[in-house]
Amino acid sequence: MTTVSHQNVVDWLISARHPVDNPDSWMVECCERMVEAGLPLWRVGVFIRTLHPEVFGRNFIWTRGAPEIQIGSVDFDIQNTPEFQASPLSILFNNAVEVRGDPNGPDAERFPLLLDLRNEGATDYLALPLGFLDGTGHAMSVSTRQPGGFNPDQVAALRVIIEPLARIIEIISQRRTAEVLLDTYVGNRAGARILGGQIRRGHNDTMQAAIWLSDLRGFTALSDRLPPETVVEILNHYFDCQVTAIRSRGGEVLKFMGDGLLAVFPIDEYVDDAAHVCARVLEAARESRASVEALAFPVGDAVERFRFGVALHVGNILYGNIGGGNRLDFTCIGPAVNLAARLEKIAGRLGRTVVVSEVFANACRHDWRELGEFPIAGFSRAQRVYGLAEETPVVMA
Template identity: 65%
Template sequence: MTDPISDITAWLTDGARSRPEPSDMMAECCERLIAAGLPLWRVGVFVRTLHPEIFGRNFIWRPTTGVELGSVDFDIQHTPEFLRSPLAIVFQEGAEVRCRLDAPGNNRFPFFDDMRAEGVTDYVAVPLSFVDGMIHASSWTTRQQGGFTDAQLTDLKRVVPPLTRLIEVIGLRRTAETLLDTYVGPRAGERILAGQIRRGHTETMHAAIWLSDLRGFTALSDRLPPEQVVEILNLYFDCQVAAIHKHGGEVLKFMGDGLLAVFPIEADEQALCSRVLEAAREARAAVAAMQFVSGETPERFRFGVALHVGRLLYGNIGGGNRLDFTCIGPAVNLAARLEKIAGRLGRTIVASGAFVGTCAADWDNLGEFPIAGFSRAEQVYGLSDETPRE
């Protein structure tokens, strides 16, 4: 006679290939368990992540709604709701927690009030122990009168080990994607995961280039403690990164107080350059509004950004097994020279003739400037709404 639980564990062990997406896998796993006789109601999987802003992700399944995805930030660890929840015990002690919610006087966890309102009679939280020793959690509930039977709990726990291993594999893949997105950007990360990891693996890209830096950063670094300088840099980069991402750009590199971003041009060059300029305007306003109090007088900040359009080489550059996924080429060098000219002219936003030729705006011709390393001078433009500052 076929054992349906064995079929489910074999399906999980084989990678749940019929449902490769994590949420789909969880939904099918729960549906298979119900078909095998487990009277499940609400099932949750809670996985901690390696992410600069997100503490963990959760997958909540109900037969009426399917899988709902969510995430929580690091502050959740210190909230009364988490500290007084059964999952806190699972995470901190790696221990299983079971509570019969239909038992009188069982008010150990405030969370159970919500479960009772859904008709839940039994709750069990089971740790998911990864190979590296990190503890994650799962929770299983039923509305069956009398709660789970011993046989049902035994079947449930047979499924947990292969489910844990599969979640770990999926989690490792997601962690790799998250780290690559965080440190090299989503487009570069996608290429690296696809196998573009050898030195010399490059491609040509036609893109709008953004190169910026913070005015007076050297004097600021000399005057303030390093911890405050780092805090200021993070606030300053926040003013730009959100605008860059919003308008389709990708941040490639932070270089001290400098930022290099690209906006790949795949279709309408004029529309994309207009979005780049809008991102620059938004960043300009955000930096102008930025304040940092380091004494009695708040610090105020200015920055400069150069915009250019050109072809660049995008890929792996480095030495031995230490590589950087970045972009190089005359177009990047020209953007860097233009940013220095912006500083000399007291301008926030400057652009090359190539950028201005595809981006309709109120531009002022600031003159022709010799560019170090280039054979000919470059016409430089600034926005008419800016007043040069010393």
């Protein structure tokens, strides 16, 4: 019988410093240490439920001899699929109990997963609850190709290892959850800064950026004649039309303000060329325009159609923590942001979807049409404004 020296693994889990920012390499090392300790692991899966608006859970699969960890995610619909309901993990998640199955026995008829494992040479399968201190339940599954499956000592060792293992995985998971929540609510760059320790008022940086400020035309009238629930649903679809385009081109959405959206596209003078960044911003604006124009929302017997306006500018902004007491907001301020806000109002008056400042127009070579000079409240001189030559203005009543 193979001797299991699981205490070495337990000591490593308890005493070592584990890299929470690189869970892939950590899982590889952990699995390799368990194999060295005498556990005949062939495949290990870690299944973590997440706190994410679109993702139900993530899975990390280590296979002995494979070059890297396989990482996947599933949405909330997975819970209703026949595959999940006929899975050992469904029983584990619903009842918080171990589930063991023999791929070469009658269990394979009950769990189709075991049939797949049998075809790959597996001789045993064990799913173990991975309990976190906050009471949430997760799972780890192990399978082997050892003749006869896991022996009693090996199963006992796995049950001992799972406790300290769960603590480390919980720490890694909580770090990941914090990153996801910060990314969801304040943006990815702001989230990274907050996790990096920039949590005090006065932690601010000055940076150059292209600024995006948009709003939905006719939103006040829309809110007045439609139920609030419908308005919220419309806003979610409307923001979807912009956020994907913005983020795919390097922008960060900082704030939703009613029907307004503030985003920035940082310009690193050592890496980025302002012309290239502004060209990406213009691509995002044109894609968003097409998406909003194509948006059709049925309300009763009618179909609502929408238009929006976006102002684009380039300038220096103050980016960081602003607020009072222990309630802070990670955002950006400065004259450049104020100018973008004023330009967005001009876009509405002119019936334009996209308007840009003279600075943006100079940075982004395009077929611009000069729209004139406009006095801007709070600014000492009038500002020259440009629009897309191909755009036909539409002034809404």
